[in-house]
Amino acid sequence: MELFKLIVEWLSILAIPVIILFFLGFGYVKKVKVYEKFVEGAKEGFNVGVKIIPYLVAMLVAIAMFRASGAMEVLTDIVKPITNLIGMPSEVLPMAIMRPLSGSGSLGVMTELMNNFGVDSLIGFISSTMFGSTETTFYVVAVYFGAINVYKTRYAIPAGLLADAAGLITAVLVCRALF
């Protein structure tokens, strides 16, 4: 595990410098006007950022309202009987609900849980595994579809949430088995 971590850490540090060097170097060899083309591509950056704004405002406002309203506790009470069946400690349920909604929110919940119950407790393990294994689905949907002005998302959210649920449940089962 130590070696694996070392390798991945070095890969992460090397990745960007190597990619930049490789792209530009390869482009130079292929006689691409690297500076000109870089600037041409980069121009689009601003448009993408601006295009996302309405989608992100809509999504983040709804999520912020949901969090501020105390709806979380209501939802926790509703889902609790189901999650008890798979042996999920009810303390980590808010983490599971928050994870697909908000990155900063779930970071806060995870930190609080580890503070209250101990970093190396079962609850600590489960909540940090949950944080490490899934993404904030709602944010990704808003940004990725927003960038290309797609508002009919079809089955993207249900499928994404189902994947999240599978990841969250697996986190509980694996942590219970290992720790």
Next chain:
Amino acid sequence: MLNHIWLWMIILSILIAGGKDIYNEMTSDSADSEVVTDKNLNETTYLGKITNAVIESAGVAVKLAIGLIGVMALWLGLMKVAEEAGIIKIIARIVRPITRRLFPGIPKDHPAIGAMIMNISANMLGLSNAATPLGLKAMEELDKLNPEKGKATDDMITFLVINTSAITLIPATAIAIRASLGSANPQQIILPSIIAASMATIVGVTTVKIIQFVQNKRKRSQSVKNGGKA
């Protein structure tokens, strides 16, 4: 779909907050409630909290989007050079055996494939600053193949689901927080995280493939029927 989810999230939030405020008001004695009115209602009531949250999060959304512009420009620039040099095509050719099955709607050697692979690799390495711009570049390329603008294609959704259940080899943020809270072994969550994320990816991809299979079958049988009538 998103229309309903979004609307109900907002409606339920307001109803629940209102309900909680009324309940709190009724259960506290009148003497107390007078004291409460002296306080800042924005902080003591759920509806007040919602009001604050709406305004604050709208600002946060813009800050996040603006914050993306720099890295976005950087990666779009690099990707443009890579495209001109033919690197993106080479990447697409290498991973073709896998992507052909996952994304049947994308022609071979299409730049979307190169961008998607780079996005997934960046996610695996935990390079979120690079992952988002590359992912958006991929979406842009996928949208070029979209016959009905404004509506997500099957390939877009497959990509998105892989993305949201992204496997990160080293969940750096979670490890850092565990370390700061004095864990005896902060890295212990690496393996469980990889297992959980793999499971999420497997379930996600299976789900979208089943939905796509069923919908395509229905579409095909419908077009056969229509063809018969005509």
